Amino acid sequence: MTASLSAEDRSQRLVDAVQRALPSDATVLLRLEGRELVPVAGHGVSPDLFGRRFARPLHPRLDILCSSDGPVVFPSDSSLPDPYDGLIEGAPDLDVHSCLGCPLRVEDELVGVLTSDALTPGAFDDVEMRFLEALAALAAAALRTSDLISALERQARHAGLVSRDLMRNDLARRGGLLIGQSPKMARLRHEIELVAASEFPVLVTGETGVGKELVVRALHRGSPRSDRALVYVNCAALPESIAESELFGHRRGSFTGAEEDRPGKFAVADGASLFLDEIGELPPSIQPKLLRALQEGEITPVGSDTALHVDVRIFAATNRDLREEVEKGHFRADLYHRLDVCRIQVPALRDHRGDIPLLAGHFADSARQRLGTGPIRLAPDAQELLTRGAWPGNVRELENVLSRSILWAAAEVERGEPVIVRASHLASGLADPPATIESGRSRAASPGSWKRPALLPEGMTLREAVQAYQRDLVAAALEASGGRWAGAARKLGMHRSNLYHMAKRLGLG
Ligand SMILES: Nc1ncnc2c1ncn2[C@@H]1O[C@H](COP(=O)(O)OP(=O)(O)OP(=O)(O)O)[C@@H](O)[C@H]1O
Ligand SMILES: [Mg+2]
Secondary structure: OOOOOOHHHHHHHHHHHHHHHOOOOEEEEEEEEOOEEEEEEEEOEOHHHHHOOEEHHHOHHHHHHHHOOOOEEEOOOOOOOOOOOOOEOOOOOOOOOEEEEEEEEEOOEEEEEEEEEEOOOOOOOOOOHHHHHHHHHHHHHHHHHHHHHHHHHHHHHOOOOOOHHHOOOHHHHOOOOOOOOOHHHHHHHHHHHHHHOOOOOEEEEOOOOOOHHHHHHHHHHOOOOOOOOEEEEEHHHOOHHHHHHHHHOEOOOOOOOOOOOEOOHHHHOOOOEEEEEOHHHOOHHHHHHHHHHHHHOEEOOEOOOOOEEOOOEEEEEEOOOHHHHHHOOOOOHHHHHHHOOEEEEOOOHHHHHHHHHHHHHHHHHHHHHHHOOOOEEEOHHHHHHHHHOOOOOHHHHHHHHHHHHHHHHHHOOOOOOOEEEOHHHHHHHOOOOOHHHHHHHHHOOOOOOOOOOOOOOOOOOHHHHHHHHHHHHHHHHHHHOOOOHHHHHHHHOOOHHHHHHHHHHOOOO
């Protein structure tokens, strides 16, 4: 555990040593962050594990470990789900049979958990408790030392920019985390950290679906104005006729329908930040006024003759090449130069493929929470297909394809059972599968009489589509049972009160 090793190396060495000392197939070191356990290093586990975060209330075994005083060996026949079922390398279809773990404490404060899993039942029966206690003490000290050393390393590197990534705030936890550990993503994070701290406008560029909006939110979170609002404007949705009033506000009576004074987005964002999304689509007539607002910090509401001073930090994003738009005469050169003070270019997914397993794990986790399925596993053939994909729609396309595939895979198992996503499910989720997976596609088993729509209906989110489908099924079951809830519940294989609540939520009750 010498200080010259990086934090990752130190944790990895520890895990490797534990793995050698115990008769286990997988060992994982997890750090406690709030109510979640985050994998820091592992041996023998699928790479997508590192894109996942384990909330204590959802994982009873981890929760027990966190509250226990010492090491715990779970009985082989324990019915509690194992957080790593299906995530053990080389055995995606096999469940864990033996599992032990230790809470890691430094001076009574819980800092993380160390777990070891084996596929053979009873593998840990002969392990000495005292030996485990010693291991736990070592691991806790190492985790704490690692954290301290890496904080110091970071401090030294960016004088004063303290490791914010360790202090993820609520907003970050609810989504909006930038996942990825490739050199490209590390560089992106570094740029975000540096640029966020200034008051300069930032122009975020990159292809569609690469995560520009996520980057802007991260910029705002890291900025000196993070405790104020980030006001959002989609420039592509601003028709020329209302753009001026929308951005700068209007006075009562300044045009038909203007019955009240109304502040524009700039006034709302005064003292805070404004996110001009899709700036490349901004109507030409409004561009000189925006330039003035940026240059002088002054805005004039429609129908007013007095200018107001505003103090707004600007973030803008576009998937267009703005320089080209300037050359074509669609975008004013002076406005372009005002916006392009700091530029952050978000890489295309094909340029950081190494992050695909992490992203897949992250999206599988959020799909599980959204859809309420059992644990979601990605079979090796699915992992491989994902890593090879072309992804012209970038991370958003990856997210959509996975969500659709998870839906198909979930339809094949009982509710709450583990969902295994295979290449065949992905093939039906991919709008335009690469030729090499065609054979997988034709072999894809059709889940019963379930009819597969080719794509998510236009203009609908996955959630809306699933709810529409649920609504149809519930309505049909009710109709078939002559409007009786008990009969419908039987047909749907659920409890009457659950059906009733669900129907209410779907607007049927
Ligand atoms: N690195 C990442 N980690 C986790 N999720 C990501 C990442 N990058 C993108 N996403 C997710 O992908 C989706 C698309 O991201 P976002 O909306 O930020 O892209 P965009 O570049 O603004 O796209 P567009 O050009 O179409 O507006 C979002 O659901 C976002 O959460
Ligand atoms: Mg966007």
